Amino acid sequence: MNLLCYVQKFHRDLPETTVFAYGISKEAATVPGPTIEALQGVPTHITWENYLPKSHILPWDATVPTAISKHGGVPTVVHLHAGVHPPKFDGSAFAWFTNKFNETGPAWTIPTYTYPNVQHAGNLWYHDHALGLTRVNLLAGLIGAYVIRNPAVESKLNLPSGSEFDQHLVVMDRSFRKDGSLCMNSTGDNPSIHPQWQPEYFGEAIVVNGKAWPFLKVQRQKYRFRIINASNARYFNFSLSNGLKFTHVGSDCSYLSKPVTTESFIMAPSEIADVIIDFSTSLTNEAVLLNNASYPYPTGDPVNNLNSKVMKFEISPNKPTKPDNSLIPKTLVNYQAATIKGASKTRYIVMYEYLSSTGLPTHLYINGKRLEDPATETPKSGSTEIWEVINLTADNHPLHLHLATFQAIKISELENIDEFKACMSKKNDAVACNVADHATGKLAIIPDYEKTWKNSVKIMPGYQTTVVVKFNLVENGAPYPFDATAEPGYVYHCHILDHEDNAMIRPLKLVK
CATH class of the missing domain: 2.60.40.420 (Cupredoxins -  blue copper proteins)
Incomplete structure (x- = not known):
């Protein structure tokens, strides 16, 4: 998998934006990066190669502990968030490397990582983890989804499936300048101490799957959405404008023991919500995914008109093209119970x-x-x-x-x-x-x-x-x-x- 400098159009009214992106080629690079699908118990081998430029596209601050290249180049390393794997494949902050491995951090060993996928089936994501540069490297675009599947478990549950009815929603906030470039404040809150670093980054635009305030056409049936909060600091309190509800079947990389229905729910940065929305019950032909979480959370500013709206679902007025045979079962997956008993x-x-x-x-x-x-x-x-x-x-x-x-x-x-x-x-x-x-x-x-x-x-x-x-x-x-x-x-x-x-x-x- 390559790490590349690329241009992407986030909104029809914006010029193209220079980003850092994952992809198997420059033509295939995207923000977020390609979704990696794995089978439980079958190892995945990925060679991570850095083709990023000499200089970063965003301001960074050398006064915080930071991976700094002596000869130029953007340090990066990939962490599989929620992965169960040996330490050398974890993406240590000190295992960074620059373009074509010209420089490497003290913990770097090999370019090819092996993810054994020995844990239960569930939702993960991958992202940069370089020392002191994580906030700017993710903001630049180094983010992607990863799924471990177990066909036996999924067929038994009979949740919505297939590329149309089982989708990722990678949600993040970004600000853009008029020329389309990513906007990040270059002056710190204590500039005499940290010239650039600020305690939280909040963007004005909400971006889903690489598009600012997008819409998705849906049929009147159940959809499974694996929602990843890939923001630097923004919490979301999601709800739907037309009264539709969410049925939660999982959180992060695990299933729940039984479905949980809510009208709204809160997601912190890095959390994953695995939810079902049944559009067949909608009384309207559209639903807006809303957010009202203050920022910083929970005692910061209230959301404004821009970041209170996430995306729109355009709901077909017609019956589904095929019968919806998926179910929301009464029980899901039971793991070992969380208990104080036996803790060492x-x-x-x-x-x-x-x-x-x-x-x-x-x-x-x-x-x-x-x-x-x-x-x-x-x-x-x-x-x-x-x-x-x-x-x-x-x-x-x-x-x-x-x-x-x-x-x-x-x-x-x-x-x-x-x-x-x-x-x-x-x-x-x-x-x-x-x-x-x-x-x-x-x-x-x-x-x-x-x-x-x-x-x-x-x-x-x-x-x-x-x-x-x-x-x-x-x-x-x-x-x-x-x-x-x-x-x-x-x-x-x-x-x-x-x-x-x-x-x-x-x-x-x-x-x-």
Whole structure:
């Protein structure tokens, strides 16, 4: 698979836009990149080759920890989000490489990655993961969908299928200049500290499958949409204008145990929602997919007229061309239950934002440490752990662990939070600061459509979220069929990309 500089037209009223794109050739390059389909248990081999230019098309900031080429070229590396694979195929932030492998990062080994696809069938996506450049490389277009299929499971469920009735919707926000070029603010919120870096990127236009505010013609029957939030920082609260509902069958890479019907639902950056929309029940011939999530989420600005609309479904007034024989079954897939029982260890993970004298963010850390600091999260391969994740910022953070699958089981409000913060600023130890005595407030509700094994979990501000983390195969609890303890290890991080780059990311090193 090639990584190329390419031009793409995002809207009929915009000139062409220069982007970075995935594709097997320059003619076939697209944003998002080609959807890769794999079979459960059958390995996929991909050679990633960089043909990006000497210079980036977007402003980047060398004052955050960044992969920098000494001889020119855009560093990149590919991470299969939600993939279960050996460390050398994980797309380490330090495994970057430039055009034709002229330069490589310290963790780079080989150009061909092997994805064993040993996990259960489900939805994944692939994207850039280069150190300090993830936000600009994804914004430039390095994004694509990946699916692991199990025909036996899919035929049994009999959900909508086929290229017309089973589709990806890769949703992201972007801003464009009048000349069509991507627009990203080149001045940081603390320019004397970070000349370019800002805490979040929000675009005015909502882009779906490479088109700004598109429409899709649909028949009056059930459709399955695998929705990927590929935005840098924007949360979405989706609803439909004509009262149609969503039936959730999966979240991230896992099925739910049974379908869940909602009128709206919230997606954080990197999350995947697997939903059914039944257009046969529509009383109108169109439906607009809407968004009303504030930005930053949950306490930021309200959406405006531009980013409150996502896309339009144009619904045929006629009967389907063929009978719709698909079903929404009463039950879906049951995996091992998420339980504290049998967990080998409890860890405390604290998210904190650091401010300048002007009160604006300078950087974000997890447990007060950088990515470059030695790993403190060293779970045993094959184990299950409890992570108590404490959010002391004003933002909701999507926590993503590489390799592992996990599930929130309890969300407790922190009481006397200022007292707890004051203690943490001195001791930086949640146990020493008696977090158990603070996480005693009201419990937040975990939506039913998120009650499965996930790859990103929303961490609410001012709350402690109890997360069951499995470092083994979810279907049967078996150990990974490869050495997960090898170098260069894995990472975990916030998936707001501007946070991840500066520097809400930590090493995750499994041990035997």
